[in-house]
Amino acid sequence: MASVLIVEDDQHIRERLTCAVAKHPELNVCAESGFHDEGMELLVAHKPNVLLVDLGLPDGDGIELINQATNLGDIESIVVTVFGDETHVMRAIEAGATGYLLKNTGVDDIGASIMEVLNGGAPISPAISRHLLQHFRNDKKITAVEHGALPNLTERELDVLIYISKGLNYQEIAGTLNISYHTVSTHIKRVYRKLHVSSRSEAVYEAEQLGLIHIRE
Numbered sequence: 001m002a003s004v005l006i007v008e009d010d011q012h013i014r015e016r017l018t019c020a021v022a023k024h025p026e027l028n029v030c031a032e033s034g035f036h037d038e039g040m041e042l043l044v045a046h047k048p049n050v051l052l053v054d055l056g057l058p059d060g061d062g063i064e065l066i067n068q069a070t071n072l073g074d075i076e077s078i079v080v081t082v083f084g085d086e087t088h089v090m091r092a093i094e095a096g097a098t099g100y101l102l103k104n105t106g107v108d109d110i111g112a113s114i115m116e117v118l119n120g121g122a123p124i125s126p127a128i129s130r131h132l133l134q135h136f137r138n139d140k141k142i143t144a145v146e147h148g149a150l151p152n153l154t155e156r157e158l159d160v161l162i163y164i165s166k167g168l169n170y171q172e173i174a175g176t177l178n179i180s181y182h183t184v185s186t187h188i189k190r191v192y193r194k195l196h197v198s199s200r201s202e203a204v205y206e207a208e209q210l211g212l213i214h215i216r217e
Helices: 011-022 036-046 062-072 086-095 107-118 126-138 155-165 170-177 181-195 200-209
Strands: 002-007 027-033 050-053 076-081 099-102
Touching: 002 011, 002 036, 002 107, 011 027, 011 107, 027 036, 027 107, 036 062, 050 062, 050 107, 062 076, 062 086, 076 086, 076 107, 086 099, 099 107, 099 126, 107 170, 155 170, 155 181, 155 200, 170 181, 181 200
Parallel strands: 002 027, 002 050, 050 076, 076 099
Antiparallel strands: none
């Protein structure tokens, strides 16, 4: 069973997150806090599998908690926040966050998002994807298209990639394609490997650059 540390200063949101995590059969809440400093202590003491963290804490920056989780190793960080601007998004991801969810997307489904991260995925609210795509467009990194090489994706992997680009989560893709959640996870891991990426947004960006998918602006 995977352990989850929740650091969220809004008591109502924290209680909803705690209940949503607790009712998932494969997850348990090891500790919770509404403060940065206490969250730091709990992070070191419990070394959870997953950190759920808000960025705007009353006594500090949630980014520091993500940095600490990254430094401790083997801890996945998922941001749950109201901050959806590019600056906050990129700071969190650069610090090591694997997922970035806006509070208005519904915290009741957080259990599925946590399992997605633990299975190698990167849950990101659709509204956040545009910021990431714009950031990657401005990046000067060399992509496979500059080498004239296209990844050999299967038809089903391409189907999954297209649904990823539309913002569907693992469960929605599984239902649409009539396959299991774990099969979706396997396809996505293979897509990531073939595209040489490690997140949903990078996969969508690379696929668009290679002409594998087309995103309507």
